[in-house]
Amino acid sequence: MRYISTRGRSPALSFEEVVLTGMASDGGLYVPAEIPTLSHDELSAMAGLSYAEIAFRVMKPYVNGEIDDATFRGIVEEAYATFSHDAVVPLNQLDANHFLLELFHGPTLAFKDVALQLLGRLLDHFLRKRGERAVIMGATSGDTGSAAIEGCRHCDNLDIFILHPYQRVSEVQRRQMTTVLADNVFNIAIEGNFDDAQAMVKASFADQGFLGGTRLVAVNSINWARIMAQIVYYVASAVALGAPHRAVSFCVPSANFGNVFAGYMAKRMGLPVTQFIIATNANDILHRTLADNDFSKQELVATLAPSMDIVVSSNFERLLFEAYERDGAAVKALLERFQHEPTALAEAPLARLRESFASHSVDDATLLEVIREAHHRTQQILDPHTATGYRAAEVCRGDAAVPVITLATAHPAKFAEAVVKAGFPGVPLPPHMDDLLEREERYTVLPAELSAVQQFVAENRR
Numbered sequence: 001m002r003y004i005s006t007r008g009r010s011p012a013l014s015f016e017e018v019v020l021t022g023m024a025s026d027g028g029l030y031v032p033a034e035i036p037t038l039s040h041d042e043l044s045a046m047a048g049l050s051y052a053e054i055a056f057r058v059m060k061p062y063v064n065g066e067i068d069d070a071t072f073r074g075i076v077e078e079a080y081a082t083f084s085h086d087a088v089v090p091l092n093q094l095d096a097n098h099f100l101l102e103l104f105h106g107p108t109l110a111f112k113d114v115a116l117q118l119l120g121r122l123l124d125h126f127l128r129k130r131g132e133r134a135v136i137m138g139a140t141s142g143d144t145g146s147a148a149i150e151g152c153r154h155c156d157n158l159d160i161f162i163l164h165p166y167q168r169v170s171e172v173q174r175r176q177m178t179t180v181l182a183d184n185v186f187n188i189a190i191e192g193n194f195d196d197a198q199a200m201v202k203a204s205f206a207d208q209g210f211l212g213g214t215r216l217v218a219v220n221s222i223n224w225a226r227i228m229a230q231i232v233y234y235v236a237s238a239v240a241l242g243a244p245h246r247a248v249s250f251c252v253p254s255a256n257f258g259n260v261f262a263g264y265m266a267k268r269m270g271l272p273v274t275q276f277i278i279a280t281n282a283n284d285i286l287h288r289t290l291a292d293n294d295f296s297k298q299e300l301v302a303t304l305a306p307s308m309d310i311v312v313s314s315n316f317e318r319l320l321f322e323a324y325e326r327d328g329a330a331v332k333a334l335l336e337r338f339q340h341e342p343t344a345l346a347e348a349p350l351a352r353l354r355e356s357f358a359s360h361s362v363d364d365a366t367l368l369e370v371i372r373e374a375h376h377r378t379q380q381i382l383d384p385h386t387a388t389g390y391r392a393a394e395v396c397r398g399d400a401a402v403p404v405i406t407l408a409t410a411h412p413a414k415f416a417e418a419v420v421k422a423g424f425p426g427v428p429l430p431p432h433m434d435d436l437l438e439r440e441e442r443y444t445v446l447p448a449e450l451s452a453v454q455q456f457v458a459e460n461r462r
Ligand SMILES: *Cc1c(COP(=O)(O)O)cnc(C)c1O
Pocket: 110, 111, 112, 143, 144, 221, 253, 254, 255, 256, 257, 258, 259, 260, 307, 308, 385, 409, 410
């Protein structure tokens, strides 16, 4: 199996190369050259298996024999042993046919742990094999940074530098990053906003001279391994509800589209999925595109579901590549136009997308109502991201006989602001984190100057 770029101009890569690479040199994203399939019998045989075993079987064709089976099994088992629930991602039945897939039992209480617990270990494995070290740099306004730090803290061959805007992330989110006191973890608080931090990370990737030849790696959701890891829970949850003998639908709170794209890959591999429902907050580019064919950027809106606050949805490019029947030149032309002006998809690709995807957008006022309504009906408090999904599932689901699985992307304790605004006293952190607010923190405050940040990284990497 080789990996090719969605813009059709970069050389094909092996799995190992694609894990270490991130974005393609032509500006595109890597996808598998052929999509492997899971037969009816292979899916049937997954009933009753552990999450780690299903993960091994689903991901094995993507790894392409580049890691031997015993080693890869070990990596997968270690990654998912960090989750606090024995089922790793348990299903929680809300009513006759609506389920929550709880993806928040990992170390940082959000679904990004599922991919990043695996990605850190994969990177470490390949670097050890090559006798190399690498530096990870990322900018975060919340969830990604802490999940990346937790995924890399035990990796000997990696040093990770995460930039967050000083005094502009919530205390829980900051502490989830800054209380990890491992020798290879460096938190930098930038005296600026998230965009300043993001711009410095981008500039560092564009010109890596300051690292004197050491590889710089990105762990954002354009890394193929993150998509691959997320395919697993679509398969595991559908099998738990009777797939391949019964079809299910999924509703996914979405931003950069990495999560729901993984679901689409599961379907292409052979999982029977009736419908994907995309839930967005007021930052609704995905909904506008699907509903009105309005593929255009709009101002960023700060919402109560902040991990879904985006202007551009980076992984949507991977779906466009499929919708345009893998015509890299057409995708390149569309996305270049999109950078400069409002645009629209061609008719046939849009029709193809509408066969599989529905969408709904939920604003902040509605979101608070949904948290109250869901609590009234189910006695459960949803996190604000999950709440957008809960509403979208109810609005968009077609056949009521098909079970719908809404992805619960974060634990409600992590986003107390919305929960309190909805009129609840808040939700306690789970027991293994209840001393988070007393733990020792470590971080370095730096001015929003590229040279200061690069000097800090160059001096502190091991
Ligand atoms: C990152 C995140 C999302 C959005 O996921 P995408 O893969 O970017 O679509 C939704 N909810 C939470 C809690 C997140 O952290």
